[in-house]
Amino acid sequence: MNIYDIVFYLFAAITVLSAFFVVTTRNIVYSAYYLLFTFFGVAGIYVLLGADFIAMVQLIVYVGGILILILFGVMLTNKITSVEIKTGSVQVVPAAVGVALLAGILMASMVDTKWRSVETAMPSATTQGIGMLLIQQYAIVFELLGILLLIALIGAASMARK
């Protein structure tokens, strides 16, 4: 067990534990902050997998963007502390069946997939490769996504003007 393994288990523990607390805590501000640690842990795991660009984008988009928006929304709401969030258990049997099915599918795909494990010395930078793929092989998808985001932007602006 070398240092990378220890760091991996650290990030994995942060991700799983904080994700667990996100759904179990009763305070909405707390769950927003537990989400911060979940995103951080996921970004750390991306780095360990050698996906440096995705890790950075994960931090910028989720921590710097979405999480801050959630916090803004929560803090601008009146009487945030007295909001009762339902965290009890209802519909136990259907939920158990659904969870068991999902877990079974996930486990089956994890066991059946032939994972390619290559011994690499040091993962190289991925930014250039991602950029090349985006403007060559996936150019149309990339442009379509851009148009989609633009539509969302214009829609948000026009809704805010009313």
Added chain:
Amino acid sequence: MIYDFFFKLTGSNFLADVIQSLLPLFIFILPFALFAVLFERKVSAHMQDRLGPMRVGYHGILQTIADILKLIQKEDIIPTLADKPLFNIAPVLVFAGSYAAFAAIPFSSAFIGSNIDLGVIFIIAASGFVVAGILMAGWSSNNKYSLLGAMRSAAQIISYEIPTVLVVLSIIMITGTTNLLTLSEMQTGHFWNWMIFGGPQMGLAKFIFIPIMIINFVIIYISTLAEVNRTPFDIPEAESELVSGYHTEYSGMKFAMFFLSEYANMFAVSAIVTALFLGGYQSPVGYLGNLFGAHWLIPIEQFFWFTAKGIFFVFVQMWLRWTLPRLRVDQLMALCWKYLIPIAFVNLLIIGLITVL
């Protein structure tokens, strides 16, 4: 590289990593904060025709150390109705966010915390933690002034991140790299190779770049100034209306951590501006080490030039603070969305056209 030196000294990867990552804190941020606090007080005093702290040491040079000794002894007050866990974590989160930026700052060709390929983008990503920490501090204090200050601060940082990123993007388009060390190495030679003077290449493009780059430099300087919440953009702390913003309720060492991270942030944004536009650690005129044939001297000179440029821009931040009045909230947003972002977009478009042609 310094890492190799520590690796030879300790014989273990892990210890070398730890020492390398703690180095900026102990040899740089703490002494810098000690210096900068006194410097700020002296600059403000001399601008208002006063002398500033004069009692402790010669012309008050030990004043900050006395202040820190006082802050350590202060009682750590937590308001009764504050949210204790978040209240205690918030200063740590803010400081961790601003210290994380130092990992990717190239102090000299021999010392960079981590030579990652996405240096600039990492620094931008790390600032997200600062925003989250500030919101945490404001909310957990259970004080309406703190909450207002935190909301203003977060809104301001998020808005001004857009012009910053647009300018950074234009630099990336010209140089084709996001690695701050490579970026600094590209601007080697004399000062006309710096990005603010059109970058290292010669020819017609360089002369078209010069005015655009100077405008870009002004945009990124204004927007990073807003990101560290300094006057004229200090409405998050506006002491005449909000007491002192999100750190109103903090005292003792927790307040000192906010203070430390504010000064660390000031240097960090100056360092980014320096590395992107003013050649990073490159000397404007050439190295004494080359002149005397002593090559071990060059990294030390580079460190000197980098900190000198950084501290100069910190000085400009202080100078602006004691010169300009504070902006109103609507003026602040108008400046960002109606002026800085459109200009940055036009610059990005022109630079894109030139680099394609």
